[in-house]
Amino acid sequence: MSAHAEPVPMTARASGPLRGVAEVPGDKSISHRALILGAMTVGETRITGLLEGQDVLDTAAAMRAFGATVTRHGPGEWSVQGVGVGGFSEPADVIDCGNSGTGVRLIMGAMATTPITATFTGDASLRKRPMGRVTVPLSLFGAQAVGRAGGRLPMTIVGAADPVPVRYTVPVPSAQVKSAVLLAGLNAPGQTVVIEREATRDHTERMLAGFGADVRVEEMAEGRVITLTGQPDLRPQTVAVPRDPSSAAFPVCAALIVPGSDILVPGVSRNPTRDGLYVTLLEMGADIAFENPREEGGEPVADLRVRYTGTLQGVETPPHRAASMIDEFPVLSVVAACATGTTVMRGVKELRVKESDRIDAMARGLEACGIRVEEDEDTLIVHGLGPGGVPGGATCAVHLDHRIAMSFLVLGLAARNPVSVDDGGPIATSFPVFEPLMQGLGAALHRSAG
Numbered sequence: 001m002s003a004h005a006e007p008v009p010m011t012a013r014a015s016g017p018l019r020g021v022a023e024v025p026g027d028k029s030i031s032h033r034a035l036i037l038g039a040m041t042v043g044e045t046r047i048t049g050l051l052e053g054q055d056v057l058d059t060a061a062a063m064r065a066f067g068a069t070v071t072r073h074g075p076g077e078w079s080v081q082g083v084g085v086g087g088f089s090e091p092a093d094v095i096d097c098g099n100s101g102t103g104v105r106l107i108m109g110a111m112a113t114t115p116i117t118a119t120f121t122g123d124a125s126l127r128k129r130p131m132g133r134v135t136v137p138l139s140l141f142g143a144q145a146v147g148r149a150g151g152r153l154p155m156t157i158v159g160a161a162d163p164v165p166v167r168y169t170v171p172v173p174s175a176q177v178k179s180a181v182l183l184a185g186l187n188a189p190g191q192t193v194v195i196e197r198e199a200t201r202d203h204t205e206r207m208l209a210g211f212g213a214d215v216r217v218e219e220m221a222e223g224r225v226i227t228l229t230g231q232p233d234l235r236p237q238t239v240a241v242p243r244d245p246s247s248a249a250f251p252v253c254a255a256l257i258v259p260g261s262d263i264l265v266p267g268v269s270r271n272p273t274r275d276g277l278y279v280t281l282l283e284m285g286a287d288i289a290f291e292n293p294r295e296e297g298g299e300p301v302a303d304l305r306v307r308y309t310g311t312l313q314g315v316e317t318p319p320h321r322a323a324s325m326i327d328e329f330p331v332l333s334v335v336a337a338c339a340t341g342t343t344v345m346r347g348v349k350e351l352r353v354k355e356s357d358r359i360d361a362m363a364r365g366l367e368a369c370g371i372r373v374e375e376d377e378d379t380l381i382v383h384g385l386g387p388g389g390v391p392g393g394a395t396c397a398v399h400l401d402h403r404i405a406m407s408f409l410v411l412g413l414a415a416r417n418p419v420s421v422d423d424g425g426p427i428a429t430s431f432p433v434f435e436p437l438m439q440g441l442g443a444a445l446h447r448s449a450g
Ligand code: S3P
Pocket: 028, 029, 030, 101, 102, 173, 174, 175, 176, 177, 179, 201, 326, 327, 350
């Protein structure tokens, strides 16, 4: 839904210890993929633990518009009656993906090799983001795209009537681009090959295999080579969505910077392609125990026990780790502000084309809260002020970006003065229960400034 309601100002202030169990919602990436692959499968796919954030609800609505029957049975419990690979019908209206780059890019891929036409749009944030990164490879299949200048939405995709398979090396580390190409390859005859020089989240490959597609992943000199055989008969699945490590990052990081905290975050995905934040926090000296490791829904999961120590040190995150923590840099920069010493985040230029320019949004807000920051196109450096050292006392601009909003609210829990955000509304795109969940742990965060 692109219509953005009135801004929801929010404020967080220094809080007592955070204690208790934080049951964060289902993984956003896996939720989108479960709906889309369910829609491309004949028969009924059942999903449990689906994230009911606005991004995913928009993808559910889009799948209905392409002809699938998508039904909610209870909290997180959904079913998709799919139409099969190549079975999408032409939507009667514009597809509105709201705030979601993942939604729009994956759906463009999924429809690009079916002879139908669809027009996509989104909110003011999504309409600024580059779509050329998916329409270039989709054109190799035979699809056509017409959008605004710079490859921006609104954009119309004319699906290929006679698709050909593609061999494509992804030029930027992007799971969305990789996934768009793989989903397009589903309805192309023969083998579609996607090569990524740096590994990105692998949920699409895992889930394609789970739905019965012939997909092979090889580590070669040129990178990760993924080979998909087109036009499979996908088999309906039961998908148990694990909890989102990117959402877990907020209570986890809050517990690491609020004195006396001790929390448990159960059932979080520990997929190695999503694990960079946790690797980094351990390097900083964080006390995080990964208890009860197990497999759920084809993903490794664990219960995270997180305790405050007050001894975090700044670190350097290497460029090769960036893809595995790409959504976590905003909240890492908050932890860095509360750590002792300097944290250098390298290879992070993709942050500039997320829901906002996240390097700029974090740098400006951290500076307003009294923290010294340096940045260049590809790097963010935060000079930590140590436990209790962050002044706070500012209102930070969110730029329609959920993770920027949650990051500054986490900062407010540990700063000397309250930290406000101009709009907490976008939090509902990925973490609709953020506010009650954090309050339940003892966080003093509330709607409306003051
Ligand atoms: C996602 C991929 C990443 C990430 C986004 C979710 C996905 O985007 O930032 O939140 O589900 O494939 P990029 O592909 O642009 O890196």
